[in-house]
Structure formats: C-alpha cells, structure tokens
Amino acid sequence: MANKRLGSQTVQLQNDVVIISTASIVGPKEGKGPLSEYFDKILQDDLFGEKSWELAESKMIKEAMKMAIAKTSYMMNDVDYIFSGDLLNQLMSTSFAVRDLKRPFFGLYGACSTMSESLSLASMIVDGGYSDLVLAGTSSHFSSAERQFRFPLEMGYQRPLTAQWTVTGAGCTVLSSKGEGPKVKRITTGKVIDKGIKDPNNMGAAMAPAAVDTIKTYFDDTKDDIDSFDIIATGDLGKLGMDIALDLIKKEGYDISKVYTDCGVEIFDHEKQDTHCGGSGCGCSAVTFCGYIYNKLINKEFNKIMLVSTGALLSPTSTLQKQSIPSVAHAVVIQNY
Amino acid sequence: MANKRLGSQTVQLQNDVVIISTASIVGPKEGKGPLSEYFDKILQDDLFGEKSWELAESKMIKEAMKMAIAKTSYMMNDVDYIFSGDLLNQLMSTSFAVRDLKRPFFGLYGACSTMSESLSLASMIVDGGYSDLVLAGTSSHFSSAERQFRFPLEMGYQRPLTAQWTVTGAGCTVLSSKGEGPKVKRITTGKVIDKGIKDPNNMGAAMAPAAVDTIKTYFDDTKDDIDSFDIIATGDLGKLGMDIALDLIKKEGYDISKVYTDCGVEIFDHEKQDTHCGGSGCGCSAVTFCGYIYNKLINKEFNKIMLVSTGALLSPTSTLQKQSIPSVAHAVVIQNY
Incomplete structure (x- = not known):
C-alpha cells in the first residue's frame, strides 16, 4: 500500500516542499484591478514588444520563470524540471518559452486548472526526492484566448453577462526541498x-x-x-x-x-x-x-x-x-x- | 541533494514500478501493417461507431484504458491516477474519455512524446509511494489530426515525400508497485x-x-x-x-x-x-x-x-x-x- 495516501484522492507530503519564490506578470487591465499592488510587473502594452499576442504570452511566462529564479540564490541551470502549460493549442506559449531555458520540461494541459496541476506534480517530485528545485507555472492572455476560443476581437462581439474575462497574466513558483517559505x-x-x-x-x-x-x-x-x-x-x-x-x-x-x-x-x-x-x-x-x-x-x-x-x-x-x-x-x- | 538523481537529467527508480498490463487499439490501416499481430484490437472502421473522428479517438483511448485494467486483477476504481493526453486542441480525446472513468486525472501535452511523458510521471508517482496503481496512455487519429493540423481530407491534398502518416491508435499501460512484468x-x-x-x-x-x-x-x-x-x-x-x-x-x-x-x-x-x-x-x-x-x-x-x-x-x-x-x-x- 502506497504510504503517503490519505483517503481516496489525497496525498500527504512527508518532506519539506518549500515555495521559496514566486513571480507574477500581468497585463494593463489586471494592473488597474484591486490586486495591482501584489504583482511583480504590470505591462503597459499587452503585446509586450512582440509581433503577436501568442508570442507576447510566451514572453510573459518565460520572464515570470526567469524572475522567480532571480529572486532566489539559484540559477536557471539548477532547475531540474519545469512543469507548465497554457490555454493555447499545442501549448504554444509554454513550448516556445521553455526552449530558451534549456531545462527538462513536462508539458501540462488542465485548462485553467494548470496552476494547481503543476504545483501538485512538482510537489510530489520534490517530496519524492527526484529533484531539489522545480518550476511550476502557467499563463493566459485575453487576446490570444479570445481569438482562439471565441471571435476575432475586431468583431466587437457583445459578451453575455455570464461570460468571464480571460486574465492576461503569467505566474511561476519555485519549489525546493529546502529554504524559507510556505x-x-x-x-x-x-x-x-x-x-x-x-x-x-x-x-x-x-x-x-x-x-x-x-x-x-x-x-x-x-x-x-x-x-x-x-x-x-x-x-x-x-x-x-x-x-x-x-x-x-x-x-x-x-x-x-x-x-x-x-x-x-x-x-x-x-x-x-x-x-x-x-x-x-x-x-x-x-x-x-x-x-x-x-x-x-x-x-x-x-x-x-x-x-x-x-x-x-x-x-x-x-x-x-x-x-x-x-x-x-x-x-x-x-x-x- | 535529491537522492534518486543520476547526472544532470536522469532519475533512477528505487522501488518496483511494474508494467503489469498494456492494451492497444489501432485503425484499419495500422491493422494491415507489419505489427498487426501484436495489437489487442483492430478497428474495421475508423469512426468506431461514433459521429466524429474526435469522438472515435476519445472512445479508442477510453476502451484501451478499460481493456488494460481488465487484463489485471484490479478494477478501474482501484486506479489512483490517470496520466494521459493527445494531439487534439485542449486534449479533447482524453478529456472526454476520462470523464466516464471517474478517477483523478493529470492532463499532459507533449505532442508525440506523450507516451514516454506519461510513463515518466506515472513511474515517479508509483516509485515515490504516492500510488500503487496508475494508468499512463495516449492516442492519436489520422483523420482528426489531418483536419486539425493540415487540410480537410476531402481536399485530396498531395503529401510531400518527407511527410509522415498520423497513426490511428491508442495505447495504455498499467503501472503498479507490485506484480509481474517488466x-x-x-x-x-x-x-x-x-x-x-x-x-x-x-x-x-x-x-x-x-x-x-x-x-x-x-x-x-x-x-x-x-x-x-x-x-x-x-x-x-x-x-x-x-x-x-x-x-x-x-x-x-x-x-x-x-x-x-x-x-x-x-x-x-x-x-x-x-x-x-x-x-x-x-x-x-x-x-x-x-x-x-x-x-x-x-x-x-x-x-x-x-x-x-x-x-x-x-x-x-x-x-x-x-x-x-x-x-x-x-x-x-x-x-x-
């Protein structure tokens, strides 16, 4: 019997899995919202200097990963695994981001559950002793999501009141087997x-x-x-x-x-x-x-x-x-x- | 230092992670190929009784998962995690398959690397003592992939000689902390x-x-x-x-x-x-x-x-x-x- 299980679907970690750092980047609209003081970086322009929203989203998650590592005493090369994914078809944002980081990569798709999906897997990998340093993160972008899932923005489609607004933002956590943090x-x-x-x-x-x-x-x-x-x-x-x-x-x-x-x-x-x-x-x-x-x-x-x-x-x-x-x-x- | 690592990117498992069973389902063309004798099921029709190729692919991976479990002494309810993904946008094939299986699910996207991606994660989860029984699998379908990634089949588009042919097939493994097998x-x-x-x-x-x-x-x-x-x-x-x-x-x-x-x-x-x-x-x-x-x-x-x-x-x-x-x-x- 697996020794770390609690009930039917829950796992209890045995060792320290510390979130030693996080980083967050958001778009201009999110930066005007009630949580603005908590974000590391607020973009002035949701293209982030890129030619397409997809490439902008990719740059956001890459920068969030680099920023999260920069807040620690580690280098990107110390990272054993990156767990990440996004909403775009074939994870375009994540796949293109991580090719520049040159670390082992597990691509995830859980739609908007990806933040806790990546945290779940990354945590078990650290707790199990397979790694001392892992990144877990995800991103989305209003404009890349709208055109993929709904309509061209130029159409000015009217949204029903039950609709939600896709957040332009990327967040990344650094998980470690040691260090300070929750x-x-x-x-x-x-x-x-x-x-x-x-x-x-x-x-x-x-x-x-x-x-x-x-x-x-x-x-x-x-x-x-x-x-x-x-x-x-x-x-x-x-x-x-x-x-x-x-x-x-x-x-x-x-x-x-x-x-x-x-x-x-x-x-x-x-x-x-x-x-x-x-x-x-x-x-x-x-x-x-x-x-x-x-x-x-x-x-x-x-x-x-x-x-x-x-x-x-x-x-x-x-x-x-x-x-x-x-x-x-x-x-x-x-x-x- | 994580105790199961070997060199820069390799992990050495410490406990038994046994592939106690596998199942495979393929389409008609694959069933006429040189490996036909090794597959569990060869479809006569690549729609598999469904109304769309996407739903057919979904049925293939679901049936492969059920078939792989049926070959063991376990029931689907004994499975702690399913690790799976596919090529379709938003993992349509997998997501729709697993809703009927009612087991905890981690969705993966690694394009055609998904079989070894799912095996990698599932193996560490079993080795680490987080589960005694996990499914790892994936699927693809020629017709759903062609229309998503290339052109409508009806167009009769001529393929360059460097092109490859997307396999219609689903495979699933059952990994356990005990039992017989590789x-x-x-x-x-x-x-x-x-x-x-x-x-x-x-x-x-x-x-x-x-x-x-x-x-x-x-x-x-x-x-x-x-x-x-x-x-x-x-x-x-x-x-x-x-x-x-x-x-x-x-x-x-x-x-x-x-x-x-x-x-x-x-x-x-x-x-x-x-x-x-x-x-x-x-x-x-x-x-x-x-x-x-x-x-x-x-x-x-x-x-x-x-x-x-x-x-x-x-x-x-x-x-x-x-x-x-x-x-x-x-x-x-x-x-x-």
Whole structure:
C-alpha cells in the first residue's frame, strides 16, 4: 500500500516542499484591478514588444520563470524540471518559452486548472526526492484566448453577462526541498466531472461541480477543520460559479462560506472594469496565487490556504459537435507551519 | 541533494514500478501493417461507431484504458491516477474519455512524446509511494489530426515525400508497485530543442536533434552500456529523421546503430502502404510500445529497452506566424531484470 495516501484522492507530503519564490506578470487591465499592488510587473502594452499576442504570452511566462529564479540564490541551470502549460493549442506559449531555458520540461494541459496541476506534480517530485528545485507555472492572455476560443476581437462581439474575462497574466513558483517559505502539505487530485452544461459562455456553472467534488473529497479524506484555513480559493469560477459552488458544497454538509473566495472574483473590480462574472484563464489563479496569496503567506497574514484551480476542458471543436463541458479541479494545501 | 538523481537529467527508480498490463487499439490501416499481430484490437472502421473522428479517438483511448485494467486483477476504481493526453486542441480525446472513468486525472501535452511523458510521471508517482496503481496512455487519429493540423481530407491534398502518416491508435499501460512484468528503471526527461527547422511536413528532421540530445544525455548521465539494450526505439522520427538521428548521435560519440529503431518506421510497410517517411502521432509510439515491444518483453525476446517518444511542439498558429518547430523527447528505460 502506497504510504503517503490519505483517503481516496489525497496525498500527504512527508518532506519539506518549500515555495521559496514566486513571480507574477500581468497585463494593463489586471494592473488597474484591486490586486495591482501584489504583482511583480504590470505591462503597459499587452503585446509586450512582440509581433503577436501568442508570442507576447510566451514572453510573459518565460520572464515570470526567469524572475522567480532571480529572486532566489539559484540559477536557471539548477532547475531540474519545469512543469507548465497554457490555454493555447499545442501549448504554444509554454513550448516556445521553455526552449530558451534549456531545462527538462513536462508539458501540462488542465485548462485553467494548470496552476494547481503543476504545483501538485512538482510537489510530489520534490517530496519524492527526484529533484531539489522545480518550476511550476502557467499563463493566459485575453487576446490570444479570445481569438482562439471565441471571435476575432475586431468583431466587437457583445459578451453575455455570464461570460468571464480571460486574465492576461503569467505566474511561476519555485519549489525546493529546502529554504524559507510556505510549504505544500497536501494534494487532492480532481476527477473530470461533467454535469451536462453546454454553454461555453457560462463556464463558472460548468466548473463549479468539479471544484465542489474536489473540496468535498479533501475534507472527506482528511477530516481537516474548515476553520483552520485562512482562505480556500477556487481558480476562476467567477461570481455566478462561486455562488453555485457555495450552494452545492453546503448541500454536501460543508459550510466553507467564512473562508471561501474565488481568484476570478478577486482579480477585477467587476462593476468598474466591466468584466461581468469575473476573471478566468490559467493566468487568473496563477497571478492571484503568485501575487496576492503568496504575499499574504509570506507576511503571515495567511498561515494556511487551499488553492483549487478549476479547468473547463472544452474545445471549440467539442462545442461545435454539441458536447457538454467536462471540468476538473485540483486542490493544493499550503501552510506556514 | 535529491537522492534518486543520476547526472544532470536522469532519475533512477528505487522501488518496483511494474508494467503489469498494456492494451492497444489501432485503425484499419495500422491493422494491415507489419505489427498487426501484436495489437489487442483492430478497428474495421475508423469512426468506431461514433459521429466524429474526435469522438472515435476519445472512445479508442477510453476502451484501451478499460481493456488494460481488465487484463489485471484490479478494477478501474482501484486506479489512483490517470496520466494521459493527445494531439487534439485542449486534449479533447482524453478529456472526454476520462470523464466516464471517474478517477483523478493529470492532463499532459507533449505532442508525440506523450507516451514516454506519461510513463515518466506515472513511474515517479508509483516509485515515490504516492500510488500503487496508475494508468499512463495516449492516442492519436489520422483523420482528426489531418483536419486539425493540415487540410480537410476531402481536399485530396498531395503529401510531400518527407511527410509522415498520423497513426490511428491508442495505447495504455498499467503501472503498479507490485506484480509481474517488466519494470521501469530509469527516466531521462528531455529539454525543448529547436534547431530552426520550419517545415511542418518534415517533422522527423525537426525532432531528431531532441531525440539525440535525450539519448546522449542518458548515456552521459548513466555511463550505461549501449550493448546491454535489445532495442532503443524513438517515437516517430520516420525514415528520414531516423537517419539524421543516427548521424547526429554518432557525431556525439555514441554508435547505437545495432540496437536502434523508430516506432514510425516499424508500424507501416512504407512501400506497400504509401506512408512516405513513416508513422507519427502520439499513438505511434503508444501502440508500438503497448503492442509490439511490451509483447517481446513479456516473452523475454527483449530484456532491456529504451523508449524515446519524440514530440514536435508546433501549432498551426506558430507555423502561420513563421516560427520554427521546438521539439522534445523523453526516455524511459524498461527491464525484465
């Protein structure tokens, strides 16, 4: 019997897995939002000096990785593995970023769950003694996502009120077997859940059941105390999805309302910034974690948090073929103690 | 210092990681090729009773996963993690397959390197004591790949002689901490390499340097004996890429010609089946490993092999933006002893 398992889907790490550093880069709109003070770099122009949005996104994640390493005493060459992915077809942003970094690379696709997917795998690799230094990160870009998943921006398509706004942002963490910082303690890996929602403009509703399934499973598996958390943050359910998730999890017998928030709700001022249901995209939970939450952990304002990045695993092809939206959510519990 | 590392990019597993079972499903064309006797199931129709090729591919990987588990004494519910991915945008084939299996899921994108990427991660997770039972697999489908990456099939587009033929096939392995079967022993994780090749119809040439870099690194890291291998099989370099790889690795001081082959060369009879440079796609190394190579390991005709699945990380968008083709290759060494 594997000796690190807790219940059906949760793993308890045995060794130190320290998040020794993070870095976050965001676009101009995110830089005007309520979390602006927590980001390392705010772009003035979302093309970031590149010829296309895809190349700009690629530069963002590469710079975030380099910046996260630069904050430590290590060099990029000390990194054993990079775990990363993004929303673009064939991970164009990540694949093109990492070719310049020359480190072993595992490409991931979990849609907007990629921040906690990369943290989960990177943490087990460090805990298991396969590496002393790993990068885990992800990115998204409003303009590259809109044209890939929806319509050309030039069309001026009107967004329904249930829609969310893809965050332009990249976040990267540095995980190490030693050093100072908050530690990854437990990992609950999500199952793919599909409750039959077919509206690609209402992804919060599609993803909420996956988030609830993972959070419920964590508490079932661990018997942990909800009140021991300073914050439980889902990835990008947005306002509507967050309400649905709160309702659903209450029905499962867990009331997390006192500590619950959603990165997609935190990152924008929805009234003033016209982002409807809130932020989304891999970059949403990446920069909210690497900027805001990590900062609060370092300052001891938070001492125990759960990040539950949430991904809607649809594709434009699956939508055209009238399929519903499978979703997944992975939970990572991080503590100062 | 992490205690399981060997050299710069290689990990040596400490515990039993046994491939207790595999399953492979292929399309009609692959079923007429030289490896036909080794596959578990040969489809008569590449739509597999579904309404689209994407849904057919999804059914293939789901059936391969179920079939691989059915050959063991375990049930799908005993599986702790599924590691899988495919070539389709947003992993449509995999995401839709695993929602019916209700097991924790890590989505991967490594283009055609996904078979060894999934084996690498799954092996470390079992070796590290995070799970006793994991699935690792991948799929591709000629018709879904052609229309996504190239042209509508109805167009009858003429293929250049350097082109390869995407394999219609799905392969899945079951990894366990106990049981009978060949064992995963060492893992060399590849860096993303880009030598500036821009022709998407010559992916063998683009991927060969990545395969060479990983194979060279394995021997540098381990000082292992080339002659101890029964076979070193790259994923899908094809005829041209295989020749380039042999040349390049000889220049690095390693002559692997006696034991070297390529899954893309093995899977089709290129003269009779009109597949030009050979097979490609995630399914190529997946079914060649899960069918042919695994069978030879079980029968002790092979006792030590290296699988080096190779991925070209381009996207149609990156090609339109005149970018070159980043590539990656991951090596997994599997032994009977």
